[in-house]
Amino acid sequence: KNEVEQSPQNLTAQEGEFITINCSYSVGISALHWLQQHPGGGIVSLFMLSSGKKKHGRLIATINIQEKHSSLHITASHPRDSAVYICAVPYNTDKLIFGTGTRLQVFP
Amino acid sequence: EPEVTQTPSHQVTQMGQEVILRCVPISNHLYFYWYRQILGQKVEFLVSFYNNEISEKSEIFDDQFSVERPDGSNFTLKIRSTKLEDSAMYFCASILANEQFFGPGTRLTVL
Numbered sequence: 001k002n003e004v005e006q007s008p009q010n011l012t013a014q015e016g017e018f019i020t021i022n023c024s025y026s027v028g029i030s031a032l033h034w035l036q037q038h039p040g041g042g043i044v045s046l047f048m049l050s051s052g053k054k055k056h057g058r059l060i061a062t063i064n065i066q067e068k069h070s071s072l073h074i075t076a077s078h079p080r081d082s083a084v085y086i087c088a089v090p091y092n093t094d095k096l097i098f099g100t101g102t103r104l105q106v107f108p
Numbered sequence: 109e110p111e112v113t114q115t116p117s118h119q120v121t122q123m124g125q126e127v128i129l130r131c132v133p134i135s136n137h138l139y140f141y142w143y144r145q146i147l148g149q150k151v152e153f154l155v156s157f158y159n160n161e162i163s164e165k166s167e168i169f170d171d172q173f174s175v176e177r178p179d180g181s182n183f184t185l186k187i188r189s190t191k192l193e194d195s196a197m198y199f200c201a202s203i204l205a206n207e208q209f210f211g212p213g214t215r216l217t218v219l
Contacts, residue, residue: 031206041197043151043210086151094139094203095164098151 003027006087006099013106019074021102023087026068030090034061034072037084037101046072046085077106110134114200114211122219124189129214131183131200141201141208142175142185144168151199157183190218 004025013019023032031050037043047054047061049070054061058077063070074081082105088096113132121127133140142154155165157175174186187194195218200211 033208035210040212041145041215042212043199045207045209048207088151090206092164094206094208095141095153095156096143096151096208097153098143100150 003091003097004087004089004099006085006102008102009100011102011104013077013104015078015106015108017077017106019077019081019104019106021072021085021087021104023070023072023099024068025070025087025089027089027091027097029065032063032070033088033090033096034070035086035088035098037086039083043086074104077104079106079108082106112200112202112209112211114198114214116214117212118215118217120217120219121190123192127187127190127216129185129187129198129200129216131185131211132181133183133200133202134204134209135181137202137204137209139163139203140177140183141203143199143201144196145199145213146193146196154185154198187216190216192218194218 007022031048034047049063058075060073084101084103086101087099091097115130140157143151145151153166155169156163172188176184197213197215199213201208
């Protein structure tokens with residue numbers, strides 16, 4: 001049983017395109033995390049949100065708690081945005097349950 | 109900006125050997141975690157640690173694994189007798205106000 005599901009698994013875009021990555025979860029949560037993992041493997045926290053919408057630069061994250069769904073949007077995508085984007089939710093305690101990630105490649 | 113650090117960045121070991129992965133969490137954080145990511149798979153929770161003891165552990169975290177905070181700053185993950193399937197990226201994380209801060213990871217390769 002997958003508690004956190006992401007779509008798509010892989011995404012290819014041309015520079016400048018608007019990107020949307022989706023995340024659905026089945027457990028009750030207090031907040032949802034969007035993380036970025038670069039080819040070297042390091043994980044960076046992008047957003048933690050519990051309601052509504054957050055924006056940071058060209059990144060926008062939204063969440064609908066009732067529908068158990070979140071989206072990550074990238075406006076004006078750039079090759080440096082190429083990475084794996086991971087949705088994760090805290091469960092039971094504060095441990096995170098991770099989605100499988102969306103591999104994004106942005107070509108010039 | 110404070111950050112979580114991990115050493116070594118890459119560890120190669122022979123099957124059956126003991127390894128110790130080290131993490132220095134952010135100094136005022138109180139909750140610490142180890143996660144692992146097998147190549148091509150999703151990140152998985154191993155263990156959480158609070159107040160100098162394990163607060164939760166996953167099924168993966170069997171008797172071969174142990175964690176310690178020996179000196180109030182370092183947070184270590186020990187694998188007593190490594191198996192081939194322990195090859196993975198191991199991430200340490202610490203948490204403050206529900207936000208998790210990840211270390212850069214240690215890539216463990218078991219031959």
